[in-house]
Amino acid sequence: AQSVAQPEDQVNVAEGNPLTVKCTYSVSGNPYLFWYVQYPNRGLQFLLKYITGDNLVKGSYGFEAEFNKSQTSFHLKKPSVLVSDSALYFCAVRGGGADGLTFGKGTHLIIQP
């Protein structure tokens, strides 16, 4: 069975500082990895994905993520955060022939002005 771990319930970052939100995964076969963002009372919005190729993936709103196969990690990064980045971030994986995505429990990102 595939699984995703997001070890941090909440991450606090000052505006303008860099961000890392951690994600590790467990899956059989090659992983397809995703990050989504959810604003209050909204649906999930796709940020970026890793399927194959370059380990550094760039996505929407200046976010990027680094795939590390040996550490089975896919951490989300942003060089300089904005207050408007405050939201709930989900890491997800698809693998082992499954069609649906398995999500982590989410990490609340709080950006302090």
Next chain:
Amino acid sequence: DTAVSQTPKYLVTQMGNDKSIKCEQNLGHDTMYWYKQDSKKFLKIMFSYNNKELIINETVPNRFSPKSPDKAHLNLHINSLELGDSAVYFCASSQSTGTRGTGELFFGEGSRLTVL
């Protein structure tokens, strides 16, 4: 135009009632999903349909019955509602390629179900 639309957005009902949530996508995708998000924001897949065929049916009470009249629609009917069914239900769609889709899921805005 909204890519994945769900109705209703809010649903308040009494225990024991039957209710339905409708979902439509205009992205031309061949796979649709229902996810449940509980009060702790945990997301769990419930069902997945590919070209109107059920392909994922997680451990969900049989009071929940999905129906896909065509590949653009996936509805969720819930019988005999219980307090524990209170949650936000998200519909999503994706385009699958081959035996495993590589495409991301596109989500609707969610339907918040409150059972009293």
